[in-house]
Amino acid sequence: SQKIEQNSEALNIQEGKTATLTCNYTNYSPAYLQWYRQDPGRGPVFLLLIRENEKEKRKERLKVTFDTTLKQSLFHITASQPADSATYLCALHPGYSSASKIIFGSGTRLSIRP
């Protein structure tokens, strides 16, 4: 069955360091992969999207890589700040139709300590 795993349930990082989150998937061939941020009790908020033919995407302090051979995506937050503390979810889309199901990983709870 399709499975998405995110590296750890929780990650604690010192402010100013780079946070690296991992998303691994099996039995799946996503056309593209997305990363979302979710704060407690709130809906997920979109951060970045990367397509299967792209290796890397950047947006301000965020960087995403996508390795379809390893079936892995890495999500980096550079110069991390306490305000970056949240749960980060990766989501996979098969691409066979625009409204086909998008599957979320279990998320990584990131804490940035001052």
Next chain:
Amino acid sequence: AAGVIQSPRHLIKEKRETATLKCYPIPRHDTVYWYQQGPGQDPQFLISFYEKMQSDKGSIPDRFSAQQFSDYHSELNMSSLELGDSALYFCASRQGASTGELFFGEGSRLTVL
């Protein structure tokens, strides 16, 4: 800017009762997704609609049904509620032709007693 609107925000029901959740997508968005998120869990895909037609189906119980109406709003109907149905229910929308981001609402918190 207009966002996805969900109602009600909070709902308390007894076991075996029925509940209806509503979702109003962002204007001009024709695609709606429904997700269920239990405490500490990832969002579980329930069902999606594109142009008022069901597009894909996930782990939605047979007790649940959903539809998208002519104005693109969607309703999730849940019957014979069970304790395990207690969760946050999120609706998300986007323009169907795009492969971009989902815009999520703030969710409807259902508590079954």
